[in-house]
Amino acid sequence: MGLAVGAIAALFVLGLFLPAHWTQLLTRVLIMALFATSLNIQVGYAGMLPLGHSMFLGLGAYSFCLLLVKTGMPQILAFPLALLISTAMSVIIGYFCLKSNEPMTFGLLHLAFNILLSTLINKWITFTGGEVGITGISRPGMLADTTYFFFFVLAWFVVCYIVIGIVVSSPFAKAAHGLRENEERLRFLGINIARFQLVIFTISGFFAAIAGILLSMLDKGAFPAYITLTKSAEALMMCLIGGMFSFFGPTIGAAIVVVFGTVTSIYISQWQGLLGVIILACVIGLRGGILGRGRKIGVSGGGS
Amino acid sequence: MDLVVLMRQIVMGISSGMVTFLMAAGVSIVMSGMAIINFGQGAFFMLGAFICFSLVHVLNFWWALLLAPLVVAALGGLTEFLLRPLYGKSMLYQLLATMGVAFIIIDGIQTIWGKSINTVLPPEALSSTVVLLGLDFPTYYIFIIIISGLLALGLWLMFEKTKLGMLFRAITTDRPMVSNLGVDVARLFSIMFMFGVWLSGVAGVLMAPIIGLDAQMSMQVLFTIMTVLVIGGLKSMRGVLFSALIVGQANALGSMLLPWFYTLIPAALMIIVLLVKPQGLFGKPGD
Amino acid sequence: MILRTLNLDKYFGSLHAVDNVSLDIEEGEVRAIIGPNGAGKSTLLDLVSNRTRSSSGRVFFRDSEITGLPPHKIASRGIGRCFQVSKLFPGLTAFDNVQIACISRSDKTYDMFSSGDETYREDVLRHLESVGLAGMVDDLAGYLSYGDQRRLEIAITLAMKPALLLLDEPTAGVSRAEGHDLMRLVKGLVADQSLTIIFIEHDMDMVFKYADKVSVMHLGRLMITDTPEEIRNNELVRNIYLGDKAT
Numbered sequence: 001m002g003l004a005v006g007a008i009a010a011l012f013v014l015g016l017f018l019p020a021h022w023t024q025l026l027t028r029v030l031i032m033a034l035f036a037t038s039l040n041i042q043v044g045y046a047g048m049l050p051l052g053h054s055m056f057l058g059l060g061a062y063s064f065c066l067l068l069v070k071t072g073m074p075q076i077l078a079f080p081l082a083l084l085i086s087t088a089m090s091v092i093i094g095y096f097c098l099k100s101n102e103p104m105t106f107g108l109l110h111l112a113f114n115i116l117l118s119t120l121i122n123k124w125i126t127f128t129g130g131e132v133g134i135t136g137i138s139r140p141g142m143l144a145d146t147t148y149f150f151f152f153v154l155a156w157f158v159v160c161y162i163v164i165g166i167v168v169s170s171p172f173a174k175a176a177h178g179l180r181e182n183e184e185r186l187r188f189l190g191i192n193i194a195r196f197q198l199v200i201f202t203i204s205g206f207f208a209a210i211a212g213i214l215l216s217m218l219d220k221g222a223f224p225a226y227i228t229l230t231k232s233a234e235a236l237m238m239c240l241i242g243g244m245f246s247f248f249g250p251t252i253g254a255a256i257v258v259v260f261g262t263v264t265s266i267y268i269s270q271w272q273g274l275l276g277v278i279i280l281a282c283v284i285g286l287r288g289g290i291l292g293r294g295r296k297i298g299v300s301g302g303g304s
Numbered sequence: 305m306d307l308v309v310l311m312r313q314i315v316m317g318i319s320s321g322m323v324t325f326l327m328a329a330g331v332s333i334v335m336s337g338m339a340i341i342n343f344g345q346g347a348f349f350m351l352g353a354f355i356c357f358s359l360v361h362v363l364n365f366w367w368a369l370l371l372a373p374l375v376v377a378a379l380g381g382l383t384e385f386l387l388r389p390l391y392g393k394s395m396l397y398q399l400l401a402t403m404g405v406a407f408i409i410i411d412g413i414q415t416i417w418g419k420s421i422n423t424v425l426p427p428e429a430l431s432s433t434v435v436l437l438g439l440d441f442p443t444y445y446i447f448i449i450i451i452s453g454l455l456a457l458g459l460w461l462m463f464e465k466t467k468l469g470m471l472f473r474a475i476t477t478d479r480p481m482v483s484n485l486g487v488d489v490a491r492l493f494s495i496m497f498m499f500g501v502w503l504s505g506v507a508g509v510l511m512a513p514i515i516g517l518d519a520q521m522s523m524q525v526l527f528t529i530m531t532v533l534v535i536g537g538l539k540s541m542r543g544v545l546f547s548a549l550i551v552g553q554a555n556a557l558g559s560m561l562l563p564w565f566y567t568l569i570p571a572a573l574m575i576i577v578l579l580v581k582p583q584g585l586f587g588k589p590g591d
Numbered sequence: 592m593i594l595r596t597l598n599l600d601k602y603f604g605s606l607h608a609v610d611n612v613s614l615d616i617e618e619g620e621v622r623a624i625i626g627p628n629g630a631g632k633s634t635l636l637d638l639v640s641n642r643t644r645s646s647s648g649r650v651f652f653r654d655s656e657i658t659g660l661p662p663h664k665i666a667s668r669g670i671g672r673c674f675q676v677s678k679l680f681p682g683l684t685a686f687d688n689v690q691i692a693c694i695s696r697s698d699k700t701y702d703m704f705s706s707g708d709e710t711y712r713e714d715v716l717r718h719l720e721s722v723g724l725a726g727m728v729d730d731l732a733g734y735l736s737y738g739d740q741r742r743l744e745i746a747i748t749l750a751m752k753p754a755l756l757l758l759d760e761p762t763a764g765v766s767r768a769e770g771h772d773l774m775r776l777v778k779g780l781v782a783d784q785s786l787t788i789i790f791i792e793h794d795m796d797m798v799f800k801y802a803d804k805v806s807v808m809h810l811g812r813l814m815i816t817d818t819p820e821e822i823r824n825n826e827l828v829r830n831i832y833l834g835d836k837a838t
Binding site: 166167169170171172173174175177178180181182184185186187188189190191192193196199 | 640642661662663664666667671672678679680681682683687690691692694695696699700701702703704705706707708710747751
């Protein structure tokens with residue numbers, strides 16, 4: 001706890017003194033950390049395997065920007081409205097993905113929806129700007145300044161993490177652990193698995209959408225790169241690298257992936273390959289991730 | 305509508321469908337036998353195409369057709385070796401691991417060959433057109449169809465008639481038993497995986513003269529493969545062939561008739577099949 | 592009458608796993624279901640809890656029909672189930688295992704804002720104590736001994752406060768002494784918590800000692816239901832078992 005407060009204070013100070021493009025990088029790290037953590041709500045806590053999570057990042061960003069561009073409403077209204085739209089879509093998509101109650105089908109449907117939305121966004125040039133995306137969204141008032149925007153994002157980051165933190169220490173989360181460990185047993189304890197998974201799914205999508213909206217504010221637009229399969233895979237990798245079974249694991253993973261990607265792409269052009277190597281190393285060697293020591297999956301006895 | 309153009313599209317659809325079938329078959333075999341989804345199949349395909357590009361300059365297309373897939377298969381063997389600690393673990397790990405391999409390959413391609421899009425010319429013998437049923441068809445596409453068809457036939461023969469094929473099938477149904485029979489399962493797995501990747505390499509060489517060689521397209525290719533597998537059934541060879549041809553046609557005709565819309569068809573089809581019959585059109589319940 | 596099945600049938604392809612089974616269980620009864628392997632005993636329990644959908648027939652629990660209800664609804668109505676291979680949450684502690692049951696029982700499944708660790712702490716500890724696992728509260732369920740895992744499963748199921756408990760071979764794989772301990776424990780709860788128990792058993796000692804009534808199944812059919820004494824002496828039952836199990 002003290003460590004967390006210290007870290008936030010440190011970030012605050014960093015924000016004050018770092019040059020602009022480093023602050024921007026830090027902002028991106030925070031946003032992607034939120035995105036990765038939202039994914040881990042499904043993966044690490046509930047044992048679900050969403051293969052196309054970037055679609056909620058994209059839905060958040062695109063809803064927000066489209067609302068701004070098409071209706072001219074103020075950003076302070078567009079934000080919650082975009083969030084509402086994205087969360088509603090999350091419920092709908094989640095319902096379909098979960099219908100079969102088969103993990104593999106869930107994963108593939110999730111992937112298919114990701115691809116469908118990604119293709120739609122790329123092709124519907126008149127509405128979404130196609131491959132170019134939506135640009136020219138400027139930040140209102142004080143937020144136009146990089147440092148102030150960083151504090152804005154930091155505030156959101158802290159609030160979201162506190163909320164997520166409360167949720168993952170609640171009875172709800174305990175039941176979610178049960179879902180990961182032995183779905184059938186949970187069912188025979190009287191829990192409606194489909195509904196339970198849908199709630200988890202929606203919460204996860206909700207926070208991903210927040211990340212998407214913040215991302216679009218950072219990049220001043222919405223872009224197809226937000227909704228690619230690669231982005232979905234990156235999110236999974238962040239959870240893996242940092243550790244799926246700890247609260248801050250995905251955050252560490254996000255920091256590594258984002259910083260690494262940005263920094264190395266300046267000095268080496270092969271960052272994607274290096275990322276691949278890291279992932280391989282993590283998957284083969286460190287299956288719990290960096291923060292994952294002491295947590296095992298697949299302990300024998302009482303199988304599904 | 306011009307009949308020639310239509311026929312040409314259909315032929316292109318069949319040829320791209322056949323090539324996709326080869327790659328999807330590679331994934332399906334590995335999936336059935338080893339319970340691994342090779343998410344790197346698209347990258348291996350591109351690698352095959354790029355190696356072909358280089359070999360064509362040094363030797364010729366025919367040598368490339370022979371050698372490139374072998375090089376790719378060798379890399380597949382290396383990959384299989386790396387993946388061994390993951391057998392039997394959650395699919396997430398295999399997915400991420402093979403994706404990691406894909407990233408490495410994509411980057412490797414860009415390092416070796418640069419980031420610009422390359423092209424390969426089809427071999428002299430196949431560059432013109434051939435006349436079938438009174439219409440002109442680009443010979444190369446017919447060539448692809450013939451070669452893929454032969455390979456598909458060869459696959460079928462291998463599975464049904466040879467010892468190796470029998471072992472492959474046995475592993476699919478009862479792995480411990482095969483091991484009990486004194487068969488070196490580990491080596492069989494190696495061969496299986498390399499074979500699956502080899503198919504991708506061949507696909508890469510076959511498609512090299514037709515597509516623009518772009519490493520970043522690997523994921524797009526993977527997506528097509530996944531779509532075909534989902535629609536046809538992950539483990540059914542017949543289903544994969546059928547759905548590959550359908551998707552190939554949908555893309556070919558769609559790009560002509562519904563240019564805005566057609567790219568959505570594969571994903572939409574995938575969703576519909578998953579909702580209605582998750583094991584694929586030809587699959588058996590139990591995925 | 593707490594449980595009634597009416598003409599329950601289950602076909603697996605052409606295998607008639609459960610053949611026209613109709614039985615009645617009284618409240619507070621301890622009913623043993625015995626029969627050779629393949630008789631359809633486990634399948635019958637699966638049909639009652641709708642883990643497997645019946646081909647035809649009906650099930651009534653406490654006067655309302657539960658045929659075809661989703662398993663989670665049947666569970667929350669008060670039917671608890673222990674499986675032939677214990678279904679636990681292996682990566683979680685014994686405490687967490689039972690706690691999840693308590694959470695579900697009290698409809699706190701969607702409570703996202705209380706503290707997860709504190710919820711029902713006393714109840715959980717009490718349940719663990721009642722099955723003799725007080726010393727293993729923080730042990731991972733997957734690492735418990737086989738016998739302890741069976742106890743844990745009973746604790747989890749009891750935490751749901753069921754009215755009817757379905758036990759599938761509760762004493763299989765544990766020592767005689769442990770088996771008796773378990774059955775004594777379970778039988779004791781019948782009075783304490785107004786529980787009804789149906790248990791599948793192969794160990795005739797357990798059957799004769801703890802059951803009020805015994806139902807015999809063979810090839811999917813319910814052959815006879817009677818007191819343990821009568822069953823013991825029954826010619827037909829002897830034949831079914833080829834004389835090697837019935838003492």
